[in-house]
Amino acid sequence: MPELPEVETTRTGIAAHIVGREVAGVVVRTPRLRLPISEELITELPGKIVNAVERRAKYLLLRTVAGTVILHLGMSGSLRLLTEPIPPGTHDHLDILFRDGPTLRFNDPRRFGLALWVRGNPFEHPSLCNLGPEPLEAEFDGDYLYHRSQGRIVAVKAFLMDQHIVVGVGNIYASESLFLAGIHPAHPAGTISRARYVRLAKAVREVLTAAIAQGGTTLRDFHGSDGHPGYFQFALHVYGRDGAPCSRCSRPIRSERLGQRNTFYCAHCQR
């Protein structure tokens, strides 16, 4: 699934095509996602003009004057822009049709995604109101991570993936960031120095920025809204490279389960 770079790639891919356009209709085929698609999406969205497409964490926000569509791609979701009618496939759960414009189609095999209609301030929604800072904004830095980590014994990788601490970093980019920072993923978060957190914050920014520039990471099913894959998978140092030589020291990359998730690291370069 989409982590921050994939969601951002999706956002930029769809924004230019739907901002300023009026929603002509909404088709819901499978209402049961992580939360049910609300009836209000069908009754209230049509006729509204999308003023902006924003991203907060891994959520996409389609803003209108009357309310906001909150979309989340879960583990396997993707959005696609259709310029001509294509018969829906098995997991095409939602279409948003635009007047004299494309159709935005939401596909999500595992149905861990989300499509909600929220009146008022979307950032007050329970899913959005307790999130940590954006990793590419100024509030996120080494000092911030250091302060939040004090007293925490959880593995630094799980700490980094905690959306209350910082948003947008999932299983791929957590492994990659820790490799670049030279930090072992199982290291207890509260025992890492301020200086090392400065390196980690910098690594997170670098990895996410580079991944966005490459259109995200395509492991199996992610694609941009134009149907094209991302290319950052060719730049991965550790994720999915179990047994392959470390790009820095040539020793084999290891994989280990940590906090229910597969974790990749170099035991020599990461301490």
Add this chain to the structure above:
DNA sequence: ACGAAGCCCTGCAAGC
């Protein structure tokens, strides 16, 4: 509050 584990769901690959 924190941390660990289980669960939601489908598809695919590996192993028998």
Add this chain to the structure above:
DNA sequence: TGCTTGCAGGGCTTCG
């Protein structure tokens, strides 16, 4: 070939 098992980019709930 066909079955079972485990695993997959996330996030929420529950339990200790």
